[in-house]
Amino acid sequence: MNKDKKPQQNTILDIAEALKLSPATISRALNNHPHVKEKTKNDVLKMAAQLGYRRNQMASGLRSNKTHTVGLIVPRISMFFHAEVITTIQNSLHKHGYNLIICQSNDLLSMEEELADILYASRVDALIVACTLQTTDFSHFDKLVSSGIPVIFYDRVPLDAYPATFIKGDDFRGGYLATTHLIETGSQRIAHISGKLSSNLYQDRSAGFRKAMEQHQLPIHAEWVFHQELTHENAKEAMAKMFSGTVVPDALFSANDVTAIAALEFAKENGIQVPRDLKIIGYSNDPRTSITTPALSTIEQYPAKVGQKIVEVLIEQLKSGEKGSGLEQRPYVIPVDLIRRMSS
Known part of the structure; x- marks a missing residue:
């Protein structure tokens, strides 16, 4: 076997030829279009799997101007609170058809700035951020906000007004x-x-x-x-x-x-x-x-409730097309409770 030979990338045209259907029908079937019969959808999915077809998510995103991906920047994934929030966000977003790109800033402002640029270039549909402890200037998120990309800050949020959504504990x-x-x-x-x-x-x-x-x-x-x-x-x-x-x-x-x-x-x-x-x-x-x-x-702090509120607000914004600049500067505040144990 020639190790230098790249594996063949089958396309919609190959599936269409195999099933004797039009490329348009294949595309609609792969996108679960309601006007395509269930038998046809099943035949297309079966043939796609058989041919090893992989959908080009980036190309689809360029055509629709939506990638169905959401970016998330957290200080440290190992922190219990953030780990719980991440799990809730990912599970909830998946039910709505969105994938989550999880990035860790290591609590470094320079890394947070770099990640904001990377996620913007990756054409995420929205961005969720828990900032570093050094973040006092939020201008590295301006390009997302000005492009109409919803930005939600949670837990660690800007101290001053900023055209984004804030979700925080009390x-x-x-x-x-x-x-x-x-x-x-x-x-x-x-x-x-x-x-x-x-x-x-x-x-x-x-x-x-x-x-x-x-x-x-x-x-x-x-x-x-x-x-x-x-x-x-x-x-x-x-x-x-x-x-x-x-x-x-x-x-x-x-x-x-x-x-x-x-x-x-x-x-x-x-x-x-x-x-x-x-x-x-x-x-x-x-x-x-x-x-x-x-x-x-x-x-x-109820991290699961924080995660649920983030997704609830985000999906509403994505559906309505609400832009950051039009958001009311009112934080969503999640209640907290005292847990009494033997140390006090």
Whole structure:
């Protein structure tokens, strides 16, 4: 066999010749046209499979100006919340006849900018984005919006007005619920580890923390409030600083579960009893929080509901042809709930 010889690419003309039908009939049958008899459709599909015919999706998209593909950019696919959202989006879009192109920015702005260009060049029918923590300028999405391509930001969304749809969790209420819970269980010296305030997530969760503290007339100790990259290592360093003095926190509200788990580890390593000496609550309801010892209290974000809302809004926009510039600047807010466990 000649390894350099390319496999033959059979076309609609080959199927038409084999079945003695017109190319137009073959095309309609492959596109499930209602005016084509079921027997003819079945014969065409059978012959297409027999000949190894592969539909040229790009060519079809160029003719119809629709590719039936949707682009998705997420910070990290490995993050529990985003993994759940992605699964829901892909399964739901498939039912509507759309394929999903999943891209990972690695939480890097330069990668996000490059991916936005690639997906635009790939002629996606729409784009879904959870931005990086560094994204403050959204001009790399302008070409999609100006071309009438629906853009939906979810979870991490622009802080300022932008002609796109926003779908986010109720992060202010999440921060408020978490802090109020700690106060109601007897805590008065509450620490807070949050992400950088360039992100809407951490602005809102921190605002909820401050609101609860103010309502209960509790002091906020500046030396116990951290706005940093929410990594395991950073959490351990923050905990070490908080517990280096004579007066220490009796509770911690962490703006994500990774930090809450790291804080629990620090407590165990340093003989701090949870929840007797230190109550801890995280954010996101990562599955790991239910199997730690003690199990961690957290805030449930309902990622499946976020994914469902994204697809619901997106399909409506695709059907109506609604363009970004005409969208009402009103975010869709998904409710959150407090999950009480043994750490608080």
